[in-house]
Amino acid sequence: MSKSKKHHGDKSAKSEPKREESLLDLGNSEVATNNPIPSKLLELPKLSKKIYEKELKHLQIELVKLQEWVKHEGLKVVVLFEGRDAAGKGGAIKSITQSLNPRICRIVALGKPSDQERTQWYFQRYTAELPAAGEMVLFDRSWYNRAGVEHVMGYCTHEEYVEFLRSCPEFENMIQRSGIILIKYWFSVNDTEQEARFQDRIKDPRKRWKFSPMDLEARSRWVEYSKAKDDMFNATDTQLSPWYVIDGDDKRRARLNCINHLLAKIPYEDVLPKPFDLPPLQNKMTYVRPPLYLQNFIPDVTSHL
Numbered sequence: 001m002s003k004s005k006k007h008h009g010d011k012s013a014k015s016e017p018k019r020e021e022s023l024l025d026l027g028n029s030e031v032a033t034n035n036p037i038p039s040k041l042l043e044l045p046k047l048s049k050k051i052y053e054k055e056l057k058h059l060q061i062e063l064v065k066l067q068e069w070v071k072h073e074g075l076k077v078v079v080l081f082e083g084r085d086a087a088g089k090g091g092a093i094k095s096i097t098q099s100l101n102p103r104i105c106r107i108v109a110l111g112k113p114s115d116q117e118r119t120q121w122y123f124q125r126y127t128a129e130l131p132a133a134g135e136m137v138l139f140d141r142s143w144y145n146r147a148g149v150e151h152v153m154g155y156c157t158h159e160e161y162v163e164f165l166r167s168c169p170e171f172e173n174m175i176q177r178s179g180i181i182l183i184k185y186w187f188s189v190n191d192t193e194q195e196a197r198f199q200d201r202i203k204d205p206r207k208r209w210k211f212s213p214m215d216l217e218a219r220s221r222w223v224e225y226s227k228a229k230d231d232m233f234n235a236t237d238t239q240l241s242p243w244y245v246i247d248g249d250d251k252r253r254a255r256l257n258c259i260n261h262l263l264a265k266i267p268y269e270d271v272l273p274k275p276f277d278l279p280p281l282q283n284k285m286t287y288v289r290p291p292l293y294l295q296n297f298i299p300d301v302t303s304h305l
Helices: 001-007 021-032 048-072 089-097 149-153 158-177 191-203 211-220 224-236 253-263
Strands: 076-083 106-110 135-140 178-190 244-249
Touching: 048 089, 048 135, 048 253, 076 089, 089 106, 089 135, 089 178, 089 253, 149 158, 149 224, 158 178, 158 224, 178 253, 191 224, 211 224, 244 253
Parallel strands: 076 135, 076 178, 106 135, 178 244
Antiparallel strands: none
C-alpha cells in the first residue's frame, strides 16, 4: 500500500498532520468524494512559491516510489492531459516527470497526422505509443483532438466526429481490458486567466513558441470549444473511464492537486533501493593520462559573474 494509504489508516496520527503529509492525507479523504467543491468556488488565495515547492518536493518523492512500483510490478499506465490552451497541462506534466526516469515515464505529444496517417484507423498512431510492462506514458493531448480542435476547426467530417464519440468508449474499454491503467485529466481555466497567460507568453521570448495560429483562432471560438467539451464529456465520461477535472486557474494548486490525485489512483508500495555505501575508487595504476590541453574545453562565460 502506498505511503498515502498508510497515513489514511493510521488511527494514532495527530489531529494536526505535518505539512509534508497534509496533501496525501487530504487526497485520500477527498479524491473519493464524488463532487468535491471546485477551488475556484472557494476563492482560495494564490499559493506561495515557498509552500508550493515544499509540497512539490514531497509529492515528487512519492512519484519516484510510484515509478519504481510500476517497474517492479510491470504495470502499464496511461495518463491523458487535455484542456483549454494555457490551462496548465504542460506545467503539470513537467512537474510530474521532473524527477522520474524517462526510460520508465515518457511524454507523448504527437503533431498533426501525416497524409499516410490520415488514411489509417484513427486510433492507430496512438496505439503505437501505448506502454509496455513497466512503463508510464503521459499524453500531452491525445486521441481527443478529434472531439476538440478537429471538430471545431472542421479538420474532420461530421461522420468522423460522430464515429469517434461512438467508438472512443469502446476503444478505452478495450485497452483497459488489456491491463492498461487509464487516467484522464481535463484542465479548466477561465477566460480572464487564459488572457493573462497569453499576454505573458507574448511578452516573454522563452514562451512565445507556445503560441500557434490555432490558439488565436480558439480564442474567437470560445463558446464552440465549450460546447465541444460538454458534448465530449457527455459521450466519454463513463464509469469505467471517467474524466477528472482540475481547476487550473492557480497553476501551483493545479499541479499539486493533479499529482496527489494521480498517486491516489494507483496503489503502490515503497520498493526504492535502500541507501548504500559507494565502493572505493580503483587503486592508482601506472597510467599517464594525456595532457588536458589536447581536449576541447568550452569557454567559461561565467568567470565574470
